[in-house]
Amino acid sequence: MSLSGKTSGFNRSDTITAIATAPGPSGISVIRISGPTAKHIADKIFIGKTRPTRAKTQTVHFGQVINPATKEIIDEVLVTVFSAPNSYTGEDMIEISCHGGDYIASKIIQEITKIGARLAEPGEFTKRRVFVGKMDITQAEATLDLVQVKNESAYRSAIEQLQGKLSGYIFNLSEKIKLITAQIENLIEFEENQKHFQTEFKKLFLRIKEIRCDLEATIKRSEELKFLRNGIYCVIVGRPNVGKSSLFNRLSEMEKAIVTELPGTTRDSLEQTTIINGITFHLIDTAGLKIIRQPKGAQKIEALGIKQSKNWLDAADIVLAVFDNSKPFNRQDALVYDAIKTKPHILVLNKIDLKTKFNRNILKNDTVYPISAKYNKGIKQLRHAVAKHYQKQPSTNNYLYLNARHTEVLKQVVQFLQDSEAEKYFEIAAINLRTALDILGTITSAVTNEAVLDTIFSQFCVGK
Numbered sequence: 001m002s003l004s005g006k007t008s009g010f011n012r013s014d015t016i017t018a019i020a021t022a023p024g025p026s027g028i029s030v031i032r033i034s035g036p037t038a039k040h041i042a043d044k045i046f047i048g049k050t051r052p053t054r055a056k057t058q059t060v061h062f063g064q065v066i067n068p069a070t071k072e073i074i075d076e077v078l079v080t081v082f083s084a085p086n087s088y089t090g091e092d093m094i095e096i097s098c099h100g101g102d103y104i105a106s107k108i109i110q111e112i113t114k115i116g117a118r119l120a121e122p123g124e125f126t127k128r129r130v131f132v133g134k135m136d137i138t139q140a141e142a143t144l145d146l147v148q149v150k151n152e153s154a155y156r157s158a159i160e161q162l163q164g165k166l167s168g169y170i171f172n173l174s175e176k177i178k179l180i181t182a183q184i185e186n187l188i189e190f191e192e193n194q195k196h197f198q199t200e201f202k203k204l205f206l207r208i209k210e211i212r213c214d215l216e217a218t219i220k221r222s223e224e225l226k227f228l229r230n231g232i233y234c235v236i237v238g239r240p241n242v243g244k245s246s247l248f249n250r251l252s253e254m255e256k257a258i259v260t261e262l263p264g265t266t267r268d269s270l271e272q273t274t275i276i277n278g279i280t281f282h283l284i285d286t287a288g289l290k291i292i293r294q295p296k297g298a299q300k301i302e303a304l305g306i307k308q309s310k311n312w313l314d315a316a317d318i319v320l321a322v323f324d325n326s327k328p329f330n331r332q333d334a335l336v337y338d339a340i341k342t343k344p345h346i347l348v349l350n351k352i353d354l355k356t357k358f359n360r361n362i363l364k365n366d367t368v369y370p371i372s373a374k375y376n377k378g379i380k381q382l383r384h385a386v387a388k389h390y391q392k393q394p395s396t397n398n399y400l401y402l403n404a405r406h407t408e409v410l411k412q413v414v415q416f417l418q419d420s421e422a423e424k425y426f427e428i429a430a431i432n433l434r435t436a437l438d439i440l441g442t443i444t445s446a447v448t449n450e451a452v453l454d455t456i457f458s459q460f461c462v463g464k
């Protein structure tokens with residue numbers, strides 16, 4: 001499928017270059033050059049047995065990069081030559097592997113830009129790949145995701161998307177809608193046989209409803225399982241001094257949060273990502289929730305921290321509410337207990353190494369996990385309980401990951417399908433279906449809204 005068309009102020013006649021590896025000290029750095037003059041530029045700066053313009057595609061050549069003006073050797077390198085269309089961008093491409101670190105690579109880039117290439121914009125190599133039709137937009141998005149994945153589920157769904165799982169789904173969906181649209185348009189033309197005509201329409205509208213319900217289920221499932229990719233926000237709350245930061249350190253297996261005997265130690269929320277039973281959790285340590293009547297001075301800062309805690313509480317996927325076994329349940333505990341009731345939560349009773357003054361019966365039917373954060377007691381069981389919350393999920397084989405852009409587009413498609421089901425004028429129903437198809441096409445097609453493309457590619461690193 002060719003996606004060439006409007007290319008939104010994006011010039012493919014330029015030859016572009018960038019360092020493709022991450023900045024900082026490293027074993028090697030890779031420089032990419034892509035575009036019509038890529039091989040000619042390489043000819044000018046590379047001395048080896050074969051000239052890049054004469055080299056076969058996908059071959060690697062040892063030699064030196066020189067400053068073409070002074071003939072001074074800059075580095076010993078390996079040059080890989082790719083001839084169009086057999087390259088990542090589909091254009092002539094050169095990859096130079098030089099010694100690592102930023103200095104040498106920058107020196108080579110300087111020479112390349114002096115003789116005609118310009119620096120690539122973020123994601124421009126992938127953008128070119130999309131515009132020559134080697135990849136659709138969902139696959140470009142998957143490329144971006146792959147670079148950023150942090151867990152197995154995110155990796156799985158990104159690689160499936162890269163291999164075309166989402167594109168395939170969109171293709172099948174649009175084929176189904178196209179078929180129904182054509183059948184409706186056909187019936188409109190042969191409307192003489194009124195009775196037969198009505199029953200046929202009914203059948204087609206039922207079919208649209210089926211497709212719409214399927215699509216809605218796919219969107220819902222993706223939203224429910226989004227945590228597999230994005231991680232679960234697990235927020236630790238409790239009144240001051242109950243041991244939230246101590247628990248945060250235990251669960252994250254890091255000593256990141258400051259722990260003191262003074263209530264109000266944590267003022268800013270802290271975040272740490274940890275993996276429990278293969279699931280990514282973003283742990284958040286918050287300032288204690290408490291009742292403040294008139295926040296003044298230093299207390300004002302604490303009040304801000306507390307406000308932040310409330311925001312975190314709203315954003316949480318799951319809350320760990322911590323209580324102190326060595327103190328009686330008080331009004332501040334009641335405030336915490338009340339605040340978390342409507343959220344998925346786990347109750348934790350900390351400081352079980354100390355004498356019990358806390359009345360557990362107050363926590364009613366909820367399971368309470370007794371721990372001692374200080375002496376590392378009950379932490380394993382708690383970790384297990386947190387992970388178990390998410391392992392009840394059904395098998396994820398049929399799961400299709402949809403990002404915010406895909407979800408938004410598919411929801412619009414649902415709306416147009418629904419409008420056509422309810423439409424009494426068949427011509428208008430057909431127009432609605434055609435609109436649904438156009439909207440659906442924007443998920444994969446490069447000939448889409450310029451702002452959408454800019455947003456996607458601006459998130460890429462330069463050199464990708």
Ligand SMILES: Nc1nc2c(ncn2[C@@H]2O[C@H](COP(=O)(O)OP(=O)(O)OP(=O)(O)O)[C@@H](O)[C@H]2O)c(=O)[nH]1
Nearest residue numbers: 240241242243244245246261264265266372373374
């Ligand atoms: N005996 C005992 N002390 C604990 C335990 N957990 C925490 N502490 C102590 O309780 C005090 C408060 O601990 P923190 O982890 O700072 O409590 P916090 O809830 O984060 O406190 P704020 O940030 O002030 O709201 C410190 O002196 C900890 O050493 C425990 O399991 N047993």
Ligand SMILES: [Mg+2]
Nearest residue numbers: 244245265266
């Ligand atoms: Mg704290």
